Amino acid sequence: MWRQARWSEPLIYELGAPGRMGFLVPDDSDIVEALGGDRDSLLEQLIPGQLRRESPPPLPEVSEVEVARHYTRLSQMSYGVDNGPVPLGSCTMKYNPKIAEQLVADPRIAMLHPLQDEETVQGLLEILYTLERWLAEITGMDRCSLQPPAGASGELTGTLMIRKYHVDRGEEHRVEMLVPDSAHGTNPASAAMAGFRVVRIPTDEGGEVDMEALRAALSDQTAGMMLTNPNTLGVFESRILEISGLVHEAGGIMYYDGANLNGILGVARPGDMGFDIVHINIHKTFAAPHGGGGPGAGPVCAKGEMVDYLPRPLLEYDGEKYYWDYSCEKCIGRVRAFHGNIVPLVKAFIYIASLGPQGLRKIAEQAVLNTNYFISLMKGVENYELPYDPSKPRKHEVVYSAKPLTEKKGVTAEDVAKNLLDAGLYAPTIYFPLIVEEALMIEFTDTETAENIERYAETLRRIAAMEPEEAKKAPRNTSVGRLDLVRANHPATVTPSYRVYRRRAAGEKLRL
Amino acid sequence: MHPWLPNSSPKVEEKILRSIGVEGVEELFRDIPADIVLKRPLQVGFGKPLSESEVARLVERLLSKNRVFMDPPPFMGGGVCAHHVPSLVAEIVRRSEFYTAYTPYQAEISQGLLQALFEYQSLMADLVDMDVVNASMYDMSTAVAESFLMAARVTGRSRILVPATMNPQHYEVARTIVEAKGVKLVKVGYDRETGMMSLDELSSKLSGEVAAVYVENPGYLGFFEENIEAISDAAHSRGALLIAGFEPLSLGLVKPPGAYGADIAVAEGQPLGLGMNYGGPLLGIFAVRWDRRLVRQMPGRLIGMTESLEGERGFAMILQTREQHIRREKATSNITTNEALAAIAAAVYLSLLGRSGIVRLAETIMLRAGYAAKRLSEIPGVEAPAFGSRHFKEFAVRFPCRYRELHKHLMEHGVLGGHYLGEEFPELGEAALFCVTEVHSKRDIDLLAEKVAEYVGGGA
Numbered sequence: 017m018w019r020q021a022r023w024s025e026p027l028i029y030e031l032g033a034p035g036r037m038g039f040l041v042p043d044d045s046d047i048v049e050a051l052g053g054d055r056d057s058l059l060e061q062l063i064p065g066q067l068r069r070e071s072p073p074p075l076p077e078v079s080e081v082e083v084a085r086h087y088t089r090l091s092q093m094s095y096g097v098d099n100g101p102v103p104l105g106s107c108t109m110k111y112n113p114k115i116a117e118q119l120v121a122d123p124r125i126a127m128l129h130p131l132q133d134e135e136t137v138q139g140l141l142e143i144l145y146t147l148e149r150w151l152a153e154i155t156g157m158d159r160c161s162l163q164p165p166a167g168a169s170g171e172l173t174g175t176l177m178i179r180k181y182h183v184d185r186g187e188e189h190r191v192e193m194l195v196p197d198s199a200h201g202t203n204p205a206s207a208a209m210a211g212f213r214v215v216r217i218p219t220d221e222g223g224e225v226d227m228e229a230l231r232a233a234l235s236d237q238t239a240g241m242m243l244t245n246p247n248t249l250g251v252f253e254s255r256i257l258e259i260s261g262l263v264h265e266a267g268g269i270m271y272y273d274g275a276n277l278n279g280i281l282g283v284a285r286p287g288d289m290g291f292d293i294v295h296i297n298i299h300k301t302f303a304a305p306h307g308g309g310g311p312g313a314g315p316v317c318a319k320g321e322m323v324d325y326l327p328r329p330l331l332e333y334d335g336e337k338y339y340w341d342y343s344c345e346k347c348i349g350r351v352r353a354f355h356g357n358i359v360p361l362v363k364a365f366i367y368i369a370s371l372g373p374q375g376l377r378k379i380a381e382q383a384v385l386n387t388n389y390f391i392s393l394m395k396g397v398e399n400y401e402l403p404y405d406p407s408k409p410r411k412h413e414v415v416y417s418a419k420p421l422t423e424k425k426g427v428t429a430e431d432v433a434k435n436l437l438d439a440g441l442y443a444p445t446i447y448f449p450l451i452v453e454e455a456l457m458i459e460f461t462d463t464e465t466a467e468n469i470e471r472y473a474e475t476l477r478r479i480a481a482m483e484p485e486e487a488k489k490a491p492r493n494t495s496v497g498r499l500d501l502v503r504a505n506h507p508a509t510v511t512p513s514y515r516v517y518r519r520r521a522a523g524e525k526l527r528l
Numbered sequence: 529m530h531p532w533l534p535n536s537s538p539k540v541e542e543k544i545l546r547s548i549g550v551e552g553v554e555e556l557f558r559d560i561p562a563d564i565v566l567k568r569p570l571q572v573g574f575g576k577p578l579s580e581s582e583v584a585r586l587v588e589r590l591l592s593k594n595r596v597f598m599d600p601p602p603f604m605g606g607g608v609c610a611h612h613v614p615s616l617v618a619e620i621v622r623r624s625e626f627y628t629a630y631t632p633y634q635a636e637i638s639q640g641l642l643q644a645l646f647e648y649q650s651l652m653a654d655l656v657d658m659d660v661v662n663a664s665m666y667d668m669s670t671a672v673a674e675s676f677l678m679a680a681r682v683t684g685r686s687r688i689l690v691p692a693t694m695n696p697q698h699y700e701v702a703r704t705i706v707e708a709k710g711v712k713l714v715k716v717g718y719d720r721e722t723g724m725m726s727l728d729e730l731s732s733k734l735s736g737e738v739a740a741v742y743v744e745n746p747g748y749l750g751f752f753e754e755n756i757e758a759i760s761d762a763a764h765s766r767g768a769l770l771i772a773g774f775e776p777l778s779l780g781l782v783k784p785p786g787a788y789g790a791d792i793a794v795a796e797g798q799p800l801g802l803g804m805n806y807g808g809p810l811l812g813i814f815a816v817r818w819d820r821r822l823v824r825q826m827p828g829r830l831i832g833m834t835e836s837l838e839g840e841r842g843f844a845m846i847l848q849t850r851e852q853h854i855r856r857e858k859a860t861s862n863i864t865t866n867e868a869l870a871a872i873a874a875a876v877y878l879s880l881l882g883r884s885g886i887v888r889l890a891e892t893i894m895l896r897a898g899y900a901a902k903r904l905s906e907i908p909g910v911e912a913p914a915f916g917s918r919h920f921k922e923f924a925v926r927f928p929c930r931y932r933e934l935h936k937h938l939m940e941h942g943v944l945g946g947h948y949l950g951e952e953f954p955e956l957g958e959a960a961l962f963c964v965t966e967v968h969s970k971r972d973i974d975l976l977a978e979k980v981a982e983y984v985g986g987g988a
Contacts, residue, residue, distance in 0.1 A: 080616060372576045388548045512659070
């Protein structure tokens, strides 16, 4: 039976002893001597009393070995792709190759200052320039900006580009961004951040954009459309050329949410589907790790006249040297300091170089095979249904509904998730997309083994057969049992820091 | 068969195809219109898959074209500086249970990750003397931009006053991001001697339209904003928020944002064990006071301490109704992927430093930077600091010669000098921004001063 470490690990604040520390600060007596004074009076000159902190910050007092053990134990109570399958739909949690991790841990990257002279970073710029060319080729775009540090940042970049494009053409009245109801939550959030009104486009019975609703929504107020293809149901939008034709005809710009790119790598390209702007999730498709939430990287690629709107600087090559071109006539400006999340970008370079063109296409094939293998194994498994035309092959992911199970037994998608954890399998993305009730959104990616896919289907079958009371008790094999989320969020008990905990313990009535 | 694609072995693939009931994988792409199916291989990579040893050679060949400054470490400032990365920090962030994990949506199986992030929030809250810190933003520039948007939401006002000496990249990022929401940035001038914000100009610009006053302490050009309490009072008296940009290590010695009434505090977490990495990944620190209307409008993820239904201590993501996956277009921000692993690095770093270490480290940085400024200012014609009197690790230096030429001279001697300020702040003359930290020894600083003196004195 699978069991996760369960250490009851104290907080770092609850460890240690007075006077301990885990960091030897270099001795500076030579500096003090050269400055000609005693340390305290020198410091008094450098930082006078009224600017000073009254008492040291109440940080823990722990030695290096205690810190090492503490965070090692915390890592043991975490679960990533190296622990087992993480088939979170739309997250593309694939294996993170160790060669990439090893090669980026190099002082010739780590010790580079972002403002140091271009002539001293030619090797790194060559990597980034080459990566940009590859990403443009993969997406069918002309140029890319590597600046956005995450997918959502890429989306904001793209929507700001669309806004500026229309403003420059004197079409400020284009304030509506079309977003399918199956879209990732970041799409409407990014569109709203860029100042757009979001117009929701429903999904038809086949799991694709409802064409009638799309036609009805288009107007001279349309700024553009944000779409992911394959969509979040794992269905390929087969009428994509018609969609992009209609949006372009109405004067809108097509934005491609690259979160689902993994299923079509080397098979079809957003640029050939009529998209004008694309973001790429380096930490999904190109195997840079997700880091427990980040850092990722979200380059944005564009074609045609949208290239002018990309953030600056862009990386150029004059035949002899690589350099940053800061000229900005129409560009939106800058979306992050410096040049982007360099380390994940270098990992993507290593990944693409390792796989080559054959390997990249193989990724898409394997991802799609794995999804459809799982679907074949789920045939005949009762109490789950596959909504939206089950006869269509799914691509990178598939969405099941646990609604029959909920209706028959009261066992919800969340209960299913918690029972999967008990089997040592990470849960799918649940309750998303919003158009599927009791949704289980599953993406095995190209790197999951057939055996684990079989185990996943088998575990789902077993969960559906469980007594409801039993199913509700999960998880029991994880580091902690099911959490009290009401308490976690209640104004009188919500505790976002140890400081708040201390203040309450001292008798303060803190409410949010 | 590729080692990263376990089912690409022909036997396994055959079993899968049979189970699906198709002859070949192409059948699974049959719904993609023929017009858009790519009919040639992608032109990427090097024509074929590369083995580990081949790819290692390739990367070696490319990285050998970089020039790194290790001895002495870079003296360049500008928002990122050379700092020591403790070996344990590097070790912990290479724990693959952490780095191969996703955002901890399933709390019970992610307790270690959640606790580490809760500890980051807690350590940072203690450092800034404020109650609530989110689980990270991308970097300081985007934290600044989001703080401006948040201030506009909280106050219903649309103007942000910023110091004219503000980090120019942060200004550009903030302007790019907030303009779409109708938020305007207005610069407040500075005293030419001290660099500090002009209080007269502040009070004349502090209208009822102002959502927030943003201050940097220390500022981009290194000096402390000594009037910070007066600025805080002025902002609050007009119903505006105070947003404070700070430097995390300075808080070992310097009054924290919570002590001068900051409503929001933002910073760059790069000094806390991240390395420079040509500027990314970085870590955006974002803190707010304990105030319902502030916390509810905060962007980004928050981790909270709670209990299991059986009463054991546990951790979970909290107040998620602010976020995009629940609220979609009504979310406080679109941020999703953040810099969680960098936040864990910062937690390990601050744990190692501890209560006395952070003070000692802030002191030694201040002494070393003070010594460097003193040595440089002793060179005839060189002004260091060129601005104000009191600074932390960064400071502007004005030279009696073309800085770019001097910079080349320094590089020829293995020294990476300051960041040229002539384009960002032409009014400063031939100035550059230097950064001196715990990694710079007396010998390093003496070498810098010697090479500067050699060039300046050489009558160039």
